[in-house]
Amino acid sequence: MRRGRKKKAWEMRRENEMRRDGKMSEKMPERKRETSRDGARYLRHRMLAQVGEDGQKKLEESRVLIVGAGGLGSPAALYLAAAGVGTIGLADFDRVDVSNLQRQILYTELDVGRKKTEAAAARLRERNGAVRVLTYEDGLTEENAREIIGKYDVVIDACDNFPTRYRISDVCMELGKPDVYGAICEFMGQVTVFAPGGPCLRCLSPEDPAAAPDARAFGVLGAVPGVIGSLQAVEAMKWILGTGGSLKGRMLFLDLLSMRADEIEIPVNPRCSRHGTGNS
Numbered sequence: 595m596r597r598g599r600k601k602k603a604w605e606m607r608r609e610n611e612m613r614r615d616g617k618m619s620e621k622m623p624e625r626k627r628e629t630s631r632d633g634a635r636y637l638r639h640r641m642l643a644q645v646g647e648d649g650q651k652k653l654e655e656s657r658v659l660i661v662g663a664g665g666l667g668s669p670a671a672l673y674l675a676a677a678g679v680g681t682i683g684l685a686d687f688d689r690v691d692v693s694n695l696q697r698q699i700l701y702t703e704l705d706v707g708r709k710k711t712e713a714a715a716a717r718l719r720e721r722n723g724a725v726r727v728l729t730y731e732d733g734l735t736e737e738n739a740r741e742i743i744g745k746y747d748v749v750i751d752a753c754d755n756f757p758t759r760y761r762i763s764d765v766c767m768e769l770g771k772p773d774v775y776g777a778i779c780e781f782m783g784q785v786t787v788f789a790p791g792g793p794c795l796r797c798l799s800p801e802d803p804a805a806a807p808d809a810r811a812f813g814v815l816g817a818v819p820g821v822i823g824s825l826q827a828v829e830a831m832k833w834i835l836g837t838g839g840s841l842k843g844r845m846l847f848l849d850l851l852s853m854r855a856d857e858i859e860i861p862v863n864p865r866c867s868r869h870g871t872g873n874s
Contacts, residue, residue, distance in 0.1 A: 635678070636650050636677075636678055639653075639677070639678075644835060644837040644838065645835060645837075649835045649837075650678065652834055652835055652836075653677055653678050653679050653680070653831065653834060653835070654678050654679070654680045654724075655680050656679050656680055656681070656747050656748070656834045657679075657680065657681040657682075657683070657745065657746045657747050657748075658674055658679050658681070658682055658683070658746060658747065658748045658749075658750060658830055658834075659682075659683040659685065659742065659743060659745075659746040659748070659749045659750065660674075660682065660683065660684055660685070660749075660750045660752055661685045661686075661733075661734050661749065661750065661751055661752060661753050661758065661762055662685070662686055662751070662752035662753035662754060662758075663684050663685075663686040663688075663698075663700065663710040663711060663714045663752070664686070664688075664694065664697075664698050664710070664752065664753075664754060664819075665694075665697040665698050665752075665778065665814070665818075665819030665820075665823065666750075666752035666776050666778065666819050666822055666823040666826065667684070667686070667700075667714075667750070667752035667823065668697075668698045668699045668700040668701075668714075668819070668820075668823060669699060669819070669820045669823035669824045669827065670750050670752055670776075670823040670824070670826045670827040670830070671684065671700065671714060671718055672699070672700065672717075672718070672721060673824060673827040673828075674827050674830065674831070675718040675721045675722045675725045675727075676721055676722060677827075677831060678722065678724065678725065679725065679831075679834075680725065680726060681725070681726045681727075681728065681746075682718060682725060682726070682727050682728070683727075683728045683729075683730065683742070683745070683746060684710075684711045684714050684715060684727065684728070684729050684730065685711075685729075685730040685733050685734045685742065686710045686711050686714075686730075686731075686733055687731060687732055687733035688709075688710050688733075689707060689708060689709055689710060690705045690706050690707065690708050690709075690710055690713055691706065692706050696816045697814060697816040697817075697818075697819050697820070698819075699820065700713065700714045700717050700718075701713055701714075701717075709731055711729035711730065711731050712729065712731075714727075714729075715727040715729050730742060733758070734753075734758055734761060734762065736761065739761050739762070739765045740765055740768070740769070743762070743765045743766060743769060743771060744769055746771065747771070747834065748771070748772050748774060748830045748833055748834060749762060749766055749771055749772065749773050749774065750774045750776070750826050750827075750830055751763075751773055751774065751775045751776065752776060752823060752826065754810075759775070759795060760795060760796065762795075763775075763788055763794045763795035763796065763868070764794075764796075764868050766788065766789075766794075767788070767790075767794045767868050768868075770790045771789075771790075772787055772788070772789040772790070772830075772833050772842075773787070773788040773789065773794075773795075774787050774826045774829045774830050774833070775787070775788060775795065775826075776822045776823060776825065776826045777822070778814055778818050778819050778822050779812050779814065780812055780813055780814055780815070780818075780851075781814075781815055781818060781849060781850045781851035782818070782847070782848065782849050782850065782851075783818055783819070783821060783822035783847075783848045783850070784822070784845055784846065784847050784848070785822055785825045785826060785829065785841060785845070785846045785848075786798075786841045786842075786844060786845040786846065786860065787829055787833070787840050787841045787842045788842075789833075789840070789842045791842075792842040792843045792860075792862065793843060793860045793861060793862045793863065793866075794866065794868055796863070796866045796867055796868050797860060797861070797862055797863035797866045798845070798860050798863075800863070800866060800867070815850070817850075818850055821848065821850065822848070825846070829841055843859060843860055843861075844857055844858070844859055844860065845857065845858050845860055
């Protein structure tokens with residue numbers, strides 16, 4: 595008699611998670627907030643004049659979409675969940691590969707083979723059970739981009755390909771949403787915010803995305819996306835809180851090999867094919 599396939603460790607863990615929390619999807623009801631611990635949990639936030647009680651409430655009522663649950667999306671998602679951001683959306687079609695573990699800190703060896711959205715959502719729930727995590731296993735496509743982005747306050751571009759980056763920027767400009775952009779290569783990274791009243795990705799780089807190099811052709815030091823993804827989380831939270839100097843209209847460059855930083859201004863390109871279609 596043929597025996598059934600032995601379940602992998604991640605499959606067993608998934609079953610336990612689903613028994614405990616139910617299937618994670620957009621229709622899943624929010625878990626009850628454990629208010630008795632919230633005061634201590636976010637104490638260091640509330641001590642900040644720029645956050646305080648009102649600011650923490652803003653974070654808890656906010657919705658942030660992360661497109662790409664990889665090297666950049668991992669630290670961004672973990673810090674947003676730890677900060678108590680109320681709803682985090684994760685859009686990624688990929689599965690965890692062993693080569694991801696060098697830099698994608700949301701995952702462990704037990705997650706290899708799992709859908710990234712599934713494994714990441716489980717990890718974020720372990721980090722903060724009061725955060726609602728919504729997953730989009732098809733990624734951000736031409737067909738679903740407007741519907742998905744329209745549900746969020748801030749979008750974090752943590753993907754690794756230009757077609758998706760242009761799609762995010764175009765829809766964010768159309769809908770008047772901030773797009774927190776991050777990119778990495780080897781020891782270097784860059785961060786900016788494309789937002790209403792400022793430039794978009796096409797203002798900076800109007801050429802055909804098909805001509806852009808494949809990110810997989812370059813190496814990267816594992817900690818570099820940790821730095822850039824964390825900065826994206828900071829920019830997203832500052833936008834929600836309405837505090838500090840945003841990187842809107844500016845791009846920050848970091849060379850972590852030489853530990854040098856630089857910055858350029860990004861002007862609005864009046865000939866940009868998409869600029870001006872959103873709120874200004």
